[in-house]
Structures are given as C-alpha cells and as structure tokens.
Amino acid sequence: MSVTKLTSTQFGIFVIFAAVYTAGTLGLGRIAFGEAQLKPGEIGSPLVTIFGWPGILGLVIGQLVANTASPFGPIDLISPAISLAGLLAIKYLARYTIFLGSAIYVVITSLWLAFMISFTSPGTWPIDQALIGQGLAVVIGLIIYFVLRRLEPFRERPMGEKVISQQAV
C-alpha cells in the first residue's frame, strides 16, 4: 500500500477498524459473562478476511491505542504484536476455512491474556476464562462476517478498487 496509491477506502477501513477496537474497548469496556470477560473490540477480528491489510493494521493500531489505558499496564502494549500473529493466521488460512484461522486466533490471544493475568496476579492461570471471553467475541465476529458476506459491497474480494480501476480506464 504505497503512499501514491493511498485511497480513502484503504485509509477509511484502517481508521474504522482502529475506531471499532478503541471505541469498543474503551467506550464499552469489558462485558462480563460470569468469570469470563468479552472485549467488544475483538469482534472485528474475523472481518479482516473481507477487509484485508487495512483492517489488520486498523485492529493492531486500535488495540495499541486502547491498551495504553489498560489495567494490565505497559505489558499490554505487547498484545497488539500477539494479535497481529493471530490476525495473519485468520487472513491466510481463510482461503481454506475461516474457522481454522479464527480458532488459532482465539488460542494465541487467550494464552497471552492468561499469561498477562498470571503476570499481574501470580499463582493464577485463567486460561478457561480467557478462552471463553475471546471465543465469544470471535463467534460474534463470525456471525457478522457471514451476514456481511451476503451484502453486495462485501461480495467482492479483496475489498477495494476493482470497480474504479475498471471504470476509470
């Protein structure tokens, strides 16, 4: 995505995904399901298969911004790098099935979340709660993914400039 080819659609997707994560996490907070907690910002993760790199970068930067206010402190600034690995798994495994990449994302981010909790609260290893929280967010994201796939603007893949390049020439 070079600067000379920067389009508002790419930049817009980047900002919208960053906003979804930041506003979802800071604006809505964590939604409690018993012991588990769901971060609304994580719901956008499966959608990177539709929106591509701008979506991935948006979620990573959004997470970085949101985590500056994290109760875990500065260690949570590492989380976007962990999420990036999971998001890449979703994007590249989606050519086979979106479920495999999503499952890997849930496992990777849950392990990291459990580690962070154990780091700040020694003697605990709440992997089950982390799996439930992350799993719920990704399941909701998958539902949104399948709904969006039925809508006209999101049937094209990758999302972007196919139409303009055809019509402009």
Place this chain on the structure above:
Amino acid sequence: MVHENSEEEHEGSPWPALIGLSTAPLIAGLILILKGLNFTAGLGLVMLFLVILIAFVGREIRHWPRVIASFFSRLRRTPIPAEPEIVSGVGVPTAIFLFTEVALFGAGFASFFAIRAAYATWPPPGTPHLEDFIPRLQTLMLLLSSLAIEWAVYSVKRDRRGSVLAGVVATALLGTGFLVLKLGFEWPHLWELGFTPASGIYGANFYILLGAHGAHVFGGVVALAVVASRAKLGQLTPTSYGLLESVSIYWHFVHLVWLLLFAIIYEGAFAWL
C-alpha cells in the same frame, strides 16, 4: 488561453515550500520576542516571514478573482470540470498535507505529556473529573460518519448519485452533531465547573487540543458542504471524484486524531507513566 497559461505557472511552484519554510524564522522570531531574549533579532525574523508572504500575495493576487469566480461557477452551473479530478493524483498531496497535520497534533500531544510530567499528581489539583459520556457519543458519531463517507465513495464509483449525496450529507450532519455536543453541552458544563482556559496550563492545553480538533471538524463540515453541492449538481462521477476522495481521507484523519484524544484525555491512557 491566458487562464491556461497562468494555471501552468502554478505547476512546480516553489512558493508553498518557501512559505512553509519561512514559518521556521517566524516561530523563532516570536520566541525571541515573547521570551524577551532579543527583540531586534526576533522582529527581523518576523519581518522576513512577512516580506515573503507579502511577495507571494503581491504576485498571486491578480489570479484570485478568476480562481474565486471559477470556484463559484463550478458550484452553480458548470456540469463537470474540463479536467477531471483524477483520483490517482490525490494520494501524495493529501499525504503531505496529513503529515503537517500529524506534526501539529504531535506537538499538541507532546505538550500535554510535558505538562503531565511536571505534576506530581494527575490530573492537577482542582481539575474537575472529566465525564466521558459525551466523548463516547462523539466517538460513536465519528465512527458512523467514517462509515457514511465511505458509503459515498463506494457509491460514486458505481455512479449512484443519490447515495453519494446521502452519504456526504449524513457525514456532515454527524460532524455537526459532534460539534454541537462539544460546544453546546460539554464545554459549557466544564465552564460552569470553573474549568476554563484560564484555569492553568492544563486547562489551556485541554482547550487548545480539543479546540484545534474541533476546528478541524468544522473545516471538514465546510468541505463536506462543498462536496455535497458538487454532488447535487452531478459533478462527481466514477472518473472524476478527487475532491470527495481528498475530503474523505481528511475526514478519516480527523477521526483518527479523535481516537487518540479520547484515549489520552478522557480514558487515562499512559496512566502508568
């Protein structure tokens, strides 16, 4: 013919760069004057900026009536500009413009953290608690506005003129709503609590940062109004929508800055610093 030649003169003009660079001596001069370091040298540097600016205006002022007339004729009746606003030409100029915006807000955030570092406790004593309900609503409005303008961009590529206009108008209305919440509800409440720009250096920084952002939102709304007028006249087509593309990128940037303001000012980002 004369007009075409004068437009060609603007290609590769050194004036924007010269004026941009001349702001460095302007700022240096103002610092020398305001800090009482060397009034004469400071005045000289400020004068240098003014001389460059006057030279530019003196050279360009003869073109202004035509530029202004052309702008309004486009708004009123011209179907489509002779030269399409080619979308591929938008990227670099817009990116350079956004870089200057990053520098502006970067300086604002740097001053915020410098002020914060100067206090043993944060927020400074006497500062009222900043409620984040209105900022949350504003965040939601900007998120929806980004979606709306992307809908307009998506629609213009498919020549759906009604949807283009609807998307642009919705974006402008959401931007206006953002300003109404800030100027009509949040700020009057803070002033009632005694938190004003005169409350101290944090108050001044708070209003400068949010005021600068609000000014950018206002500028975006004005630009969106122009885009809406052009859309209504059918001047935005799948091959000529550079104005919408530029305004859209600008609007997303304003949204991105708000996310940082929201996290840092209202949600206590970097509280562990």
